[in-house]
Amino acid sequence: MPIVVDIDVMLAKRKMPVGALADRVGITPANLAVLKNGRAKAVRFTTLEALCEVLECQPGDLLRWEPGESAESEESAEPDGPAG
Template sequence: MPIAVDIDVMLARRKMSVGELAGRVGITPANLSVLKNGRAKAVRFATLAALCEVLECQPGDLLRWEAEDAHTEDAPRGVRADA
């Protein structure tokens, strides 16, 4: 997925655990883990705002776009180039 999640970076900078962040944001540690590991399909703006408030950062500090490699870009949508 071309959206990379950098929650780990902000957790390290703030010296905060996943459990502490989850509790302060109001989501389960399991759901935060899904988001943190890039497995989430979507994130609610309210959750993103809460993450930013607790971590004292901007959305761009948590999420960034990365271009996919050339092989993937040439493949039809929904088809993996390495399949």
């Protein structure tokens, strides 16, 4: 996925355990794990805002784009010519 989540980086910089971040943001540790491991399909702005507030950072400190094909474009790609 071309969107990379850097929550671990900010946690390390702030020397904060994952459980403490989940408690302070108001989400479950399981949902935070899904987000920080890059398996989330979406993030609510209210959650992003809370993460930024607790970690004292900007959204760009948590999310970045890396060039590459997304899963959607790979799934919708047409084959190169007739099947034979």
